[in-house]
Amino acid sequence: MPEIDIHICEVGPRDGLQNTKTFMPTEAKKAWISALAASGLPEIEACSFVNPKLIAQFTDAAEVAAHALTLPGVEVSALVPNLKGAERAAAAGIRRIILPISASEAHSHSNVRKSVDEQVAELERIVALRDGQAGAGRLRVVAGISTAFGCTLQGAVPEADVIRLCARTAATGVNGVSIADTVGYANPVQVRRLISAVRAEIGLKLATAHFHNTRGLGLANCLAAIEAGVMSLDSSMAGLGGCPYAPGASGNVITEDLVFMLEAMGLRTGVNIGRLLEARAILEAALPGAEFYGHLSKAGLPKGFRPAEAA
Ligand code: ZN
Numbered sequence: 001m002p003e004i005d006i007h008i009c010e011v012g013p014r015d016g017l018q019n020t021k022t023f024m025p026t027e028a029k030k031a032w033i034s035a036l037a038a039s040g041l042p043e044i045e046a047c048s049f050v051n052p053k054l055i056a057q058f059t060d061a062a063e064v065a066a067h068a069l070t071l072p073g074v075e076v077s078a079l080v081p082n083l084k085g086a087e088r089a090a091a092a093g094i095r096r097i098i099l100p101i102s103a104s105e106a107h108s109h110s111n112v113r114k115s116v117d118e119q120v121a122e123l124e125r126i127v128a129l130r131d132g133q134a135g136a137g138r139l140r141v142v143a144g145i146s147t148a149f150g151c152t153l154q155g156a157v158p159e160a161d162v163i164r165l166c167a168r169t170a171a172t173g174v175n176g177v178s179i180a181d182t183v184g185y186a187n188p189v190q191v192r193r194l195i196s197a198v199r200a201e202i203g204l205k206l207a208t209a210h211f212h213n214t215r216g217l218g219l220a221n222c223l224a225a226i227e228a229g230v231m232s233l234d235s236s237m238a239g240l241g242g243c244p245y246a247p248g249a250s251g252n253v254i255t256e257d258l259v260f261m262l263e264a265m266g267l268r269t270g271v272n273i274g275r276l277l278e279a280r281a282i283l284e285a286a287l288p289g290a291e292f293y294g295h296l297s298k299a300g301l302p303k304g305f306r307p308a309e310a311a
Helices: 012-018 026-038 061-068 083-091 105-112 116-131 159-171 188-205 218-227 255-264 273-286
Strands: 007-010 043-048 075-079 096-102 140-146 176-181 206-211 232-235
Touching: 007 255, 012 026, 012 043, 012 075, 026 043, 026 061, 026 273, 043 061, 061 075, 061 083, 083 096, 083 116, 096 105, 096 116, 105 116, 116 140, 116 159, 140 159, 140 206, 159 176, 159 188, 176 188, 188 206, 188 218, 206 218, 218 232, 218 255, 232 255, 255 273
Parallel strands: 007 043, 007 232, 043 075, 075 096, 096 140, 140 176, 176 206, 206 232
Antiparallel strands: none
């Protein structure tokens, strides 16, 4: 295993596909996830254990998860909207789950049909499920704080609300907290300020940041998060993604461009850029008509480019 400076979790198979109109055939999902793993990505969020009646893309979640779990050297995680989803994920063999909890009350009702308080109670039930499991195969539970930098429904989200919610979720005994700009409202100064404030409150429990590139600030926000001490970032191949229950939300930070930026800066990701672009070709072939983003895939690597390890 290569040494890694910044951990990237590829969320395309979950965040990306949840907002895609066409169903990606199960075999194509498996081939894509295999190619993502072969590129060296250390973690893949493979699916969502949401009710398939709500998002048909994830009807095959258990089968996709089972396939991803056979791939060597990659951690497989999944999004769960509630306790039932957590139980389904655990039954499918998933060990790392993310429960979204909105900092915006309006987004919480739209996204999970619960108030923020009710979703924190759901988190407590999932932590209790984990605590009832045997040691080695235990779930690791992450609270994903959605709309932490603003909300298309509510508008501004007070930073005090976000900090308080991070502290409340950390106090439940979760394994980690992730902070998300679900709708692409964040700017780098805000990212540095809020992450520093949350870090002061819950320390290293704040493990991951998740940005959307809706207004083109995705990479800048990733860099600001790194400068504030975050060492794990989510991103999505070809910038697919968006929350179907947050109007106006669009693509995630583009994995290919993020890997390029970090490697060019001398920060090791463990990802082979050539193989990453091969995985992108599989994705593009499997989703004809979808909108794909990315600069590196168009421009190619600079002449003489050397990744971080060779620097
Ligand atoms: Zn997202």
